[in-house]
Amino acid sequence: NPNNLRIILEYLKEDDPNYPVIVDAGVGTASDVSVAFELGADGVLLNSAVAHARDPVGMSIAMKHAAVAGRWAYLSGRIPKRLYATASSPEEGVITTRPW
Secondary structure, X not given: OHHHHHHHHHHHHOOOOOOOOEEOOOOOOHXXXXXXXXXXXXXXXXXXXXXXOOOHHHHHHXXXXXXXXXXXXXXXXXXXXXXXXXXXXOOOOOOOOOOO
16 A cells, blocks of 8 residues: 555654665555555565466566666656646647547
8 A cells, every 4th residue: 555655664764764665565566566666665575466477477577667667766756746737738729628
């Protein structure tokens, strides 16, 4: 659960930002790995998600790419979250405002 992981990371890294946090549960697919790294986890232990996948080799490749992507996202820093979204595309040149 990303919310629980966020709380755990804040608590454990409050006094020592270099305190290693390894996620060891709740990982079922590549997106879980990516989110863990995006939130600041230092590592993820994998077993069941790979071992029980229909294609374990394919899942391990997906996990590797998710780990790399999540870590790069964390290191790069996300933009601040906002209460409301703002479109970045200009309205000029829009053919229609009808959704159909």
